Amino acid sequence: MLVGASDVTTHQGLSFAGLRERLRDATSDAHRELDAQLSAFDLTAFSGYRRFLCASAGALLPLETALAEAGVDHIFPDWPERSRRAAIAADLGRLGAIAAATVSVPPLTRSGVVGTMYVLEGSRLGAKFLLKTVADAADPRISAATLYLRHGTGKRLWQSFLSKLESEVCDEGEAIAAARVAFAAFEQAADRA
Numbered sequence: 001m002l003v004g005a006s007d008v009t010t011h012q013g014l015s016f017a018g019l020r021e022r023l024r025d026a027t028s029d030a031h032r033e034l035d036a037q038l039s040a041f042d043l044t045a046f047s048g049y050r051r052f053l054c055a056s057a058g059a060l061l062p063l064e065t066a067l068a069e070a071g072v073d074h075i076f077p078d079w080p081e082r083s084r085r086a087a088i089a090a091d092l093g094r095l096g097a098i099a100a101a102t103v104s105v106p107p108l109t110r111s112g113v114v115g116t117m118y119v120l121e122g123s124r125l126g127a128k129f130l131l132k133t134v135a136d137a138a139d140p141r142i143s144a145a146t147l148y149l150r151h152g153t154g155k156r157l158w159q160s161f162l163s164k165l166e167s168e169v170c171d172e173g174e175a176i177a178a179a180r181v182a183f184a185a186f187e188q189a190a191d192r193a
Contacts, residue, residue: 020165023118026176030183037190044137050095051193057088058102058189063116063182070108082157087147094145103188105181111170115178121161124152
């Protein structure tokens with residue numbers, strides 16, 4: 001997404017062009033820290049991959065619950081297509097584990113939904129890279145449990161999210177705070193896995 005001076009939209013004196021960039025800048029440290037933390041999981045080993053999925057579910061489940069309770073489907077009518085709850089539960093079931101929430105998150109405002117969705121939809125992009133690592137696993141149980149990492153493949157979910165992000169009027173501070181909470185939830189869940 002290229003943002004130029006002509007792309008600036010204002011609402012009640014606030015500029016909304018570049019919300020994606022401001023979310024990215026405000027969460028870049030948390031994103032780096034989470035990536036470093038998750039890199040400690042050996043995704044080519046059965047136990048490491050299962051721990052990674054347990055950690056991911058530990059944060060994903062309460063975040064998706066908070067999104068649903070906040071009415072995410074009013075902002076993203078395709079929410080059922082975006083939700084990865086069933087995919088991660090199926091993968092963990094194949095690996096002999098149960099998907100469980102291990103952290104709690106606060107209720108979300110409409111702007112908080114946008115910030116949380118930024119993190120979850122962005123994680124879908126990262127999953128493409130993780131799939132390459134998982135493909136190198138010798139254990140066939142791992143390659144049989146990749147619904148979560150493959151979720152949304154071939155769909156334009158990131159692009160449609162960005163379109164919505166550009167058009168959604170929200171409180172930037174609340175969106176950023178919610179994005180930080182989402183990253184922190186994944187960090188805490190990884191610590192507990």
